[in-house]
Amino acid sequence: MYEAEITIPKGEKLNIGKVAPQINDKTGTVLKGGADQILLPQDWPLEWITDIRVVPSK
Template identity: 60%
Template sequence: MKIIKKEKLPPWISKSFTDGVYRTVKTKENIILYRTYGGNAKIQGAFATTLPARNRINAKINSALVPDWKNSRQYEAIIEVPKGTTLNIGRVEKQYTKSGSLLQGDGDQILLPQNWPKDWIKDTIKVPSK
């Protein structure tokens, strides 16, 4: 990936990166990303990561998926992003649940281009609960 001029993101998106820190890059080759989804979280959502979820608990903690967002984490899309695509990358900011529990975050966070094409999805798998 090649670092390019940083895109200015809306505050609610930039705050989802640890300490608001992210880089804007252009892919030099096709890359594989993973998106855990289900429930209210759609397959073609905005965020993905570089590592597959080993289970739903892992996905919840590493991606700081607050239960209020109603992402069941039941499925994972395997996404092939083509060479030459602009992405914003960083680490997932920690989140707190309503009860005050900490979801650590700190996994890789990739902001996909808005309205990215469904044909980037190469496969979907069911994510184990444990």
């Protein structure tokens, strides 16, 4: 629904890795995983947000 652009201060530590495959137990939907993901520090400050926009739905 939203897309945010953030600026992460130099020296901040991030966890970077691949998304693991997942199966939705209720529907059986399989998400193959493998995409890149970046995990931000817990409770990161909202001041990092530099822009935000609404992503149009179809």
